[in-house]
Amino acid sequence: MSAPDLLDYSRRWPLRLVLASVGLFLYLPLLVLVAMSFNDSRQTTVWRGFTLDWYARLGGNLELLAALGNSLAIAALATLLSLLLGTLAAIALWRFRFPGLGLVSAAFALPIVVPEICMGVAMLIFFARILPWPAGLPWPLSLGPIVIAHVAFIFPFVAVIVRARLESFNRETEEAARDLGAGPWRALLDVVVPHLKPSLVAGALLAFTLSLDDFVITFFTAGPDTVTFPVKVYSMVRFGVTPEVNAVSTVLLVLTVALTALALRVQALAGEKLAP
């Protein structure tokens, strides 16, 4: 028998142990949560039998549905704006050489590393002092502060993804479009954007997910009539973890996992296409 490879995790027991404990601590709580959302009991610790009651009851919870509506609307708006801003930022950083390029580039990436709690507090002060949002606006407008806050921390993620994709762009194709009679914007639309498509899809999915399940920043910018899904879940938990909360969380979990998986898949497909 050959000497076991240090990194051959399937053979060396310490590595297998690490793997197992990661799985345990990461996924077991989630599994319990999902399982208990189907539990036919008010108690969240004892298994009584299978039921879909809790999910059915969610359908009747109007406050929760309103929160979900808010969340989806915010996510859709934030995704659209982040996509636009992020793409433009990426193209600007890629195309132009100007003094302070490194600084601007770092400034764009900052929201990725700034602690969310700081972003949240900053946004709170911003909307209290600098841009007080009028109360009592009709529905989508009332979501303004949350959308703005979401865009601020999400568009850098989109920019990073798009910027990476631009690296593989053959600039001669854009010049070819110009040479063949396209104006600068037309060439951008006809040649650059099609190349960016996979990164735009991935960026959009990521943006949607980030917006949908953000709690901290939203918590600081949400008003009493603009409660989002995660914030609503939090307020439900304060009255104790009920199977209903489990069901809600499972819905959120499935939604985000599905979107993230889709985003990864799209990016992987684009990567394959890129290597002919």
Next chain:
Amino acid sequence: MTKRFGPVVAVDDVSLAIAEGEFFALLGPSGCGKTTLLRMLAGFETPTKGRILIDGEDYTRTPPNRRPVNMVFQSYAVFPHMTVSENIAYGLKMDGVRAAERRERVAEALALVQLEGLGDRRPDQLSGGQRQRVALARALVKRPRVVLLDEPLSALDAKLREELRFELSRLQDRVGITFVMVTHDQDEALALATRCAVMHKGSLVQVATPADLYEFPSSRLVADFIGSVNLFEGRVRVDESDHAIIDLPEAGITAWLDHGTGASETVQIWLAIRPEKMELHKRENGAAPPVMEGTPEGYNVMPGTIADIAYLGSESVYEVRLETGKMVRVIRPNLTRWDQEDFTWDEPVWLGWHAEAAAVLLQ
């Protein structure tokens, strides 16, 4: 025209007139400014100084999409998300050509570059040579005044390159459009172009037909860049209208030229002799040196020893060491199947050249 990038002068006061229907080549090593010059013609760079006239009209500041000029890019830059037909139709669409006429002209262009039946293919289903044809068709379909080609064959392998060379020149002949090509490959330039401009450090060094460039280079730089050459420093001793005698201290002999040089006896000149114009003769102890054609006895012949041989099939390249230590290159065609056995390593030989074979270079 002049083009500066910051302190760097990429193109330095270049003036060129290219005739209609010409196949013009800009030839030079990388970084000599030839690509910048081409990009100024296409409209991707604006000259710092100077003008671009096409048919007498000034296009110096016209953006690329409004010039009667189309380019074949080095990477071909075929749009990967469009089919071959869509690629070729793109320029017509931008010009507002109606769909029916577009279809007709695309079909015509496909036939012109022999890609019939491949119109629905995607670029990633094409070979390198086919992609190049798509790029060509895409440029030609717009019927521009000038087609610019940036190293059109450099991305292809040697065999294909040779084939496409003939095809490209036939194609240009057929469409009659002026072609301007940039290349660092002298074979490509000589084979394709009706005229070549040799560029060096942003300046034009010589503009001539391929044959003139090779046989009558204007400077050591051109002689050395186009093909290979043996250069001897020398000084004119006798300069008459029908002949000249030149001392070549590097070779330890005196050269005879069948025409005058017009060079002053005080300046240094260079004698350039192409390797294939050098003759190789056996040298036996005590035997008299051979007499070269058109040359009195004792001129244009020098003794040496074969230092190295490269057998290339159609020809053999001999490196010969003169008694002065200078190395001279001789190319000898292998006209029969046994020619390469005539000479061997370390063999004493005579090297010689005809009275008309050498070119005198003043710079």
